[in-house]
Amino acid sequence: MKELALMKGNEAIAEAAIRAGVDGYFGYPITPQSEVMEYLMLQKPEERTGMVVLQAESEVASINMLYGAAGTGKKVMTSSSSPGISLMQEGISYIAGAELPCVIVNVVRGGPGLGTIQPSQADYFQSTKGGGHGDYRLIVLAPASVQEMADFVDLGFELAFKYRNPALILTDGLIGQMMEKVELPPQKERVSEFDQSWVTTGKTKDRERNIITSLNLDPDLQYEHNLKLKAKYDSMEQDVMFEKIQCDDADFILVAYGSSARICQKVVELARSKGKKVGLLRPQTLFPFPGAEITRMARRVKGMMAVELSSGQMVEDVKLAVNGRVPVYHYGMVGGKIHSPDDVIEAVEEKYIGGY
Amino acid sequence: MAKAKGAIVVDVERCKGCQVCMVNCPTDTIGMAAEVNGKGYHYAYMKNPESCTGCTNCAVVCPDGVITVYRVKQN
Amino acid sequence: MEIKEIIRPENLVYKRTPLLTDANLSYCPGCGHGTIHRLIMEVVEEMGIQDDTIGIAPVGCAVLAYDFMDIDCSQAAHGRAPAVATGIKRLWPDKYVFTYQGDGDLAAIGTGETIHACNRGENITIFFVNNGIYGMTGGQMAPTTLEGMKSSTSPYGRNNETMGPPYKITEMIAQLQGTYYVTRQAVHKPGPVRKAKKAIRKALEIQKEKKGLSFIEFVSNCNSGWKMTPNDANMWMEEHMFPFYPMGDIKVDGKLVNG
Numbered sequence: 001m002k003e004l005a006l007m008k009g010n011e012a013i014a015e016a017a018i019r020a021g022v023d024g025y026f027g028y029p030i031t032p033q034s035e036v037m038e039y040l041m042l043q044k045p046e047e048r049t050g051m052v053v054l055q056a057e058s059e060v061a062s063i064n065m066l067y068g069a070a071g072t073g074k075k076v077m078t079s080s081s082s083p084g085i086s087l088m089q090e091g092i093s094y095i096a097g098a099e100l101p102c103v104i105v106n107v108v109r110g111g112p113g114l115g116t117i118q119p120s121q122a123d124y125f126q127s128t129k130g131g132g133h134g135d136y137r138l139i140v141l142a143p144a145s146v147q148e149m150a151d152f153v154d155l156g157f158e159l160a161f162k163y164r165n166p167a168l169i170l171t172d173g174l175i176g177q178m179m180e181k182v183e184l185p186p187q188k189e190r191v192s193e194f195d196q197s198w199v200t201t202g203k204t205k206d207r208e209r210n211i212i213t214s215l216n217l218d219p220d221l222q223y224e225h226n227l228k229l230k231a232k233y234d235s236m237e238q239d240v241m242f243e244k245i246q247c248d249d250a251d252f253i254l255v256a257y258g259s260s261a262r263i264c265q266k267v268v269e270l271a272r273s274k275g276k277k278v279g280l281l282r283p284q285t286l287f288p289f290p291g292a293e294i295t296r297m298a299r300r301v302k303g304m305m306a307v308e309l310s311s312g313q314m315v316e317d318v319k320l321a322v323n324g325r326v327p328v329y330h331y332g333m334v335g336g337k338i339h340s341p342d343d344v345i346e347a348v349e350e351k352y353i354g355g356y
Numbered sequence: 357m358a359k360a361k362g363a364i365v366v367d368v369e370r371c372k373g374c375q376v377c378m379v380n381c382p383t384d385t386i387g388m389a390a391e392v393n394g395k396g397y398h399y400a401y402m403k404n405p406e407s408c409t410g411c412t413n414c415a416v417v418c419p420d421g422v423i424t425v426y427r428v429k430q431n
Numbered sequence: 432m433e434i435k436e437i438i439r440p441e442n443l444v445y446k447r448t449p450l451l452t453d454a455n456l457s458y459c460p461g462c463g464h465g466t467i468h469r470l471i472m473e474v475v476e477e478m479g480i481q482d483d484t485i486g487i488a489p490v491g492c493a494v495l496a497y498d499f500m501d502i503d504c505s506q507a508a509h510g511r512a513p514a515v516a517t518g519i520k521r522l523w524p525d526k527y528v529f530t531y532q533g534d535g536d537l538a539a540i541g542t543g544e545t546i547h548a549c550n551r552g553e554n555i556t557i558f559f560v561n562n563g564i565y566g567m568t569g570g571q572m573a574p575t576t577l578e579g580m581k582s583s584t585s586p587y588g589r590n591n592e593t594m595g596p597p598y599k600i601t602e603m604i605a606q607l608q609g610t611y612y613v614t615r616q617a618v619h620k621p622g623p624v625r626k627a628k629k630a631i632r633k634a635l636e637i638q639k640e641k642k643g644l645s646f647i648e649f650v651s652n653c654n655s656g657w658k659m660t661p662n663d664a665n666m667w668m669e670e671h672m673f674p675f676y677p678m679g680d681i682k683v684d685g686k687l688v689n690g
Contacts, residue, residue, distance in 0.1 A: 028540070029571040029584070038571070038583045055572060055584050055594065058510065058540035083508070114490065114506065362444075363437040374461030374661040380621055397460065405434055412445040413621040419465030420456050421447035426438045 003184040009149040009175040010035035012182050013079065013105055016153035018045045021188040022103075023074040024052040026065040028084060031117045032173035033107035036079040049190055059084040063091030063104075070100035071212035072201050073194030075157050079105035081173075082123055083114060085131075092166055093132030097214025099198075099229075101160035103153065104138075105169045107176040110336030118336025119173035119259060124313035127170050128287045135226055137233045139167040140286040141241075142257040146180035148284070154185060159239060163232055164198075170286060172309065174259040174338065233287075241284035242293060246272065250279030252352055253297055255318050256307040257283045259338070264307050266341040267348065276352055286314070291321035298325040303351060305329040307344055327351070360427050362410020366400050367422040373397035377414035377423060383407040386414060450476045450501045457495055459566075461661020463651030464492060466618040467560060468499055470628045471529070474635060475502065484527040485519055487512045491533035492566040510541025513548030516555045527638050529556040534573040535565045538600045545604065552609025552643040556634045559601065559648045563672060564656035574598060577675060582656065597675065601648045605682040611643030613682035617650050619665040623678070643685060650676045 045051035110116035271278035306315035387403030410427025497504035512530035634645035
C-alpha cells in the first residue's frame with residue numbers, strides 16, 4: 001500500500017530522515033531550509049522513533065555535534081544552506097579525514113557572501129572539489145524532485161556507511177520549497193549494533209580502544225592514509241547514478257542536474273518539437289561524476305552544453321570528460337534567478353550543430 | 357498654567373497602523389482612520405484634535421518615525 | 432485655536448531625524464527595531480558625529496539596517512559583528528563604532544565573538560536587540576526564548592530539559608573586566624524610550640573616554656514571531672520578558688551595580 005503525500009522538498013527530507021531510522025539531527029536555522037528542522041520538531045521524532053533533534057548554536061557547532069555522534073556509528077545528519085555550509089567546511093574535512101559516515105544537506109542559495117535567498121547551483125565546486133581543506137571527496141547526490149529528496153536520504157546513508165565517508169545531498173531553494181507528490185518510504189528500524197572495529201562507544205574488555213582522529217603526525221602514516229582515501233574515492237565510481245532523457249539518437253546533449261535539469265526536460269521537448277535532436281544527461285551523483293558516460297557520448301554527438309544556475313562550475317567537469325573531442329558550451333543563470341526553457345532554447349539554437 | 361495646545365502631522369503613507377501611538381497617547385487624541393493608505397494600513401490620525409497637548413509621546417514611541425509634533429504654549 | 436495655527440515651523444517640537452534615510456523601514460508594524468534605529472540616529476545627530484560613525488549590521492531582521500541609517504556601515508557575517516567592529520576600531524580608534532545585533536547573532540552563533548570583544552574591552556558599543564526569537568528566518572527559537580515559549584522550532588513550547596534554558600548573556604559579559612557600561616532598556620512606551628535614548632548617548636560618549644566596552648540590551652517585541660498584535664506583544668513582553676530580563680543598569684563606570 002503506497003503512502004502518498006504532498007509536501008515541500010525540505011519537509012520530504014525531514015520525513016524521510018525519520019523513516020530512514022536516522023538517530024540524530026543537529027542544525028541551525030537558515031533560509032531557504034529552516035523547514036527541515038521545523039518539520040522535525042513538529043513531528044516529535046523522539047516519540048516516533050527516539051530520534052534526537054537539537055537546534056545548535058551555530059553551524060560550526062552542528063557539524064561538530066555530527067562528528068561526535070558519527071564517531072559512535074550512529075546515523076546522523078544536518079542541513080543548511082550555502083553560507084552555513086561554508087562554516088561547516090572545517091568539520092566536514094575532519095569527518096572525511098576520520099572516515100566517518102554522515103549526511104549533510106545543502107539547500108543552495110545565491111552567493112557569494114550573504115548573497116540572496118533565491119536558488120542557485122554555485123556550490124558545485126565547494127561540494128565536489130573539496131570545499132574544506134585537504135585531499136578528500138564527498139559523495140554528492142543531486143535530487144531533482146521532491147521524490148528524490150525523500151529517496152536520497154536513505155541512499156545517502158547507505159553510501160555513507162558503505163564507504164565510511166560523508167555524503168552531501170546538494171539541492172537548491174527551488175526544490176526545497178516546491179511541493180510535489182511523494183511516495184514516502186517505509187519506516188526502517190533504527191540500528192542498535194555498531195561496528196566495534198572503529199566506533200567510540202566505550203572500550204569493552206574484548207577489544208582495543210578506538211580512537212576517532214584525523215591527525216597523523218608521522219608523514220609515512222599520513223601518506224598511507226591519503227593513498228587509502230584516494231583508492232576509496234576511486235572505487236566510488238561503481239555507484240555513479242544518472243538519468244538519460246532522449247539521448248540515444250541525440251546529436252546535442254544538455255548536461256544539467258537538480259532544478260536546472262527539470263527546466264532542461266522542457267527544453268528537450270521544445271527542441272524536439274522543432275526537429276532538433278537534443279537529449280539530456282542528468283547526473284544524480286555529482287561525485288562520482290558520470291564522466292565515463294559523457295566520454296562515451298562524446299564519440300557520437302556534435303556538441304554538449306552544461307546548463308546550470310552558476311557562472312560555470314559543472315561545465316569544467318563536462319569539458320574534462322569530453323577531453324576536447326567536441327565543443328562544450330555553457331548556459332549559466334546567476335544571481336538567484338531561474339532560466340526559462342525559452343532562454344535555454346535560444347542558447348541551444350545559437351550553438352546547435354546539425355541545423356534544421 | 358494652562359495646557360499646551362498641540363497638533364500632530366502623520367506621514368500617512370509611511371504609517372503601518374501598528375497602534376502603538378494610540379495606546380500611549382495620554383489624552384486619547386489618536387485614533388486609527390477608517391480609510392487605508394497605499395499599503396492597506398489604517399493610519400493614525402487625530403480623532404480628538406482639541407485634546408492634543410503636543411507631549412510628543414506618540415512620536416517618540418513610533419517605530420517608523422511617522423509623526424511630527426507641534427506645540428504652542430498658552431499663558 | 433485652529434490646527435493650522437498650531438502647525439507652524441516655529442511650533443515644531445519633534446520630527447523624524449534626517450539621519451534616518453528616506454527608505455521605508457522594512458520591519459513589521461510595531462517592531463522595536465524601528466524605534467531603536469531612530470534613537471541611535473537621533474543621538475548621532477545630536478552629538479554631531481555622523482561623519483565619524485561606523486555601524487555594523489548583523490544577519491537577522493536588521494540585516495538591512497544600513498538601508499535606514501545614514502552613516503557608513505559594514506555588513507557582518509552572522510555573529511561576527513564584534514570581530515568586524517574590533518578590526519575597524521583598532522585601526523580607527525577615534526571613530527565611533529557600534530554593532531547592532533539580534534539574539535541569534537549575539538548570543539547563539541556569535542557567543543565567542545561577543546565574549547571576547549567584551550573581555551578585551553574594545554572601545555565599541557554593542558546594541559543588542561533581544562526579542563527572544565529568530566524573526567528573519569521565520570520565527571525559530573533563540574537562546575533567549577523563554578521556557579514554555581512557542582516558536583517554529585519549539586512548537587510545543589521551549590523545553591528547558593532538552594533544549595537548555597534561556598540564558599542572560601548580558602549579566603554574563605558584565606562580569607568581564609573589559610565591559611564598562613552595561614544596561615538593559617526597552618522602547619515600548621514613552622518613558623522607557625526616553626531612558627533608552629539617554630543610555631545610548633551615555634554608551635557612545637564612553638567611546639571618547641576609551642574606558643571599555645559599552646553594551647545596551649533592548650528587550651523588544653516581535654509581534655510577527657510571537658503571533659500577536661503590536662500592542663498585545665508589548666503587554667506580553669512586560670508581563671513575561673521583563674521579569675526574566677529586568678530593566679536597568681547592570682554595570683556603571685566599570686562596577687557592577689549589584690556588587
